[in-house]
Amino acid sequence: MIVAERKSIPDLVDILQDHKKILVLGCGTCVTVCLAGGEREVSIISSALRIASNLKNLDFEIEELTIERQCDNVFIEEAADAINRNDAVLSLGCGAGVQALAERFAKKPVYAGLDTAFIGILEDRGIWAEKCAACGACVLHQYGGICPVTRCAKQMLNGPCGGSREDRCEVRPDRPCAWQLIYHRLKDIGQLERLTEIAPPKNWEPGHGGGCRVIVREDHRI
Ligand code: SF4
Ligand code: SF4
Numbered sequence: 001m002i003v004a005e006r007k008s009i010p011d012l013v014d015i016l017q018d019h020k021k022i023l024v025l026g027c028g029t030c031v032t033v034c035l036a037g038g039e040r041e042v043s044i045i046s047s048a049l050r051i052a053s054n055l056k057n058l059d060f061e062i063e064e065l066t067i068e069r070q071c072d073n074v075f076i077e078e079a080a081d082a083i084n085r086n087d088a089v090l091s092l093g094c095g096a097g098v099q100a101l102a103e104r105f106a107k108k109p110v111y112a113g114l115d116t117a118f119i120g121i122l123e124d125r126g127i128w129a130e131k132c133a134a135c136g137a138c139v140l141h142q143y144g145g146i147c148p149v150t151r152c153a154k155q156m157l158n159g160p161c162g163g164s165r166e167d168r169c170e171v172r173p174d175r176p177c178a179w180q181l182i183y184h185r186l187k188d189i190g191q192l193e194r195l196t197e198i199a200p201p202k203n204w205e206p207g208h209g210g211g212c213r214v215i216v217r218e219d220h221r222i
Contacts, residue, residue: 001030001121002094003128004037004114009048013056015111016049016090020059023086024049024113025079025101026066027093034128036114037092039066045092045113070097076104083108129175136206136213142199144185149202152178157199 007015016022024046032038046062053060065082069075070093083089083101088109091098095116102110118130133150139157140147153171154161160179163170167180186192206213 001033001119002096002116003034003118003120003130004031004094004116006036006041006045006092006114007112009045009052012045012049012090012113013052013058016060016088017056017058019088019109021061021063021086021088022049023063023065023079023082023089025070025083025089025091025093026064027070027091027097028066028068031092031094031097031114032066034122037094041092042066045090049090070094071100073100073104076101080105134208135202135204136208137203139199139202142194142197143182144189144191144194146178146182146185148178148182151175151181157202159195 024042026032026039026042027037028039031041035041042064046064049060049062052058053062063082063086065079067075067078070091079101083105088111089101089105090111090113091101092113093101094114095112098110098112102108117128119132119134120128120130123129130150132147135149139149148157149155152161153169153175156179160177161170164177164180165173167176169175169177183192183195186194
């Protein structure tokens with residue numbers, strides 16, 4: 001899922017202070033699961049903005065709504081009436097959701113209420129961790145399904161850097177060494193021989209260096 005964090009209330013007040021009628025729009029998918037932008041967070045943030053408005057005499061009128069997905073025009077249409085009757089939208093979707101709204105409602109200010117962080121999973125209660133950097137040329141099959149691009153601080157593709165201590169990463173001692181995990185995983189699935197193969201230089205071309213990436217599926221364009 002896409003993992004995001006809420007901006008602070010003072011930051012949101014700064015962003016919104018020139019508007020009166022504001023729609024706080026939640027998204028029911030990834031950011032709901034990571035407890036950043038679902039229905040509950042819409043309610044919490046709206047209440048906080050109302051309190052801030054009273055304290056600062058800002059006269060906010062806050063409307064609340066959550067749709068299933070902000071990155072999909074089919075669902076965005078469900079919010080069209082609410083968006084049109086407000087002066088601005090505070091989106092609690094990821095960066096893709098915010099931009100999808102802004103593209104659909106070209107004359108409406110749309111603001112990001114979240115900081116979109118990474119693609120990851122819930123590792124433990126209240127702990128989300130990055131698992132994929134969307135490099136565009138996945139090599140997980142070579143590493144037992146553990147991504148050295150994302151989970152090794154030095155993006156080592158041919159074995160560990162040698163700095164690991166007691167299974168911890170040298171750079172991030174709060175995290176396990178990715179290569180420790182890769183070794184144990186390959187051992188568990190009977191593929192330790194992969195460690196004797198030299199991985200060729202990774203193809204970074206499909207990564208983000210060349211700007212906005214687009215996937216075209218001709219079979220869906222007929
Ligand atoms: S190799 Fe690339 S696409 Fe695959 S999990 Fe890692 S970052 Fe994501
Ligand atoms: S200690 Fe392990 S995870 Fe950390 S940089 Fe070195 S090889 Fe990568």
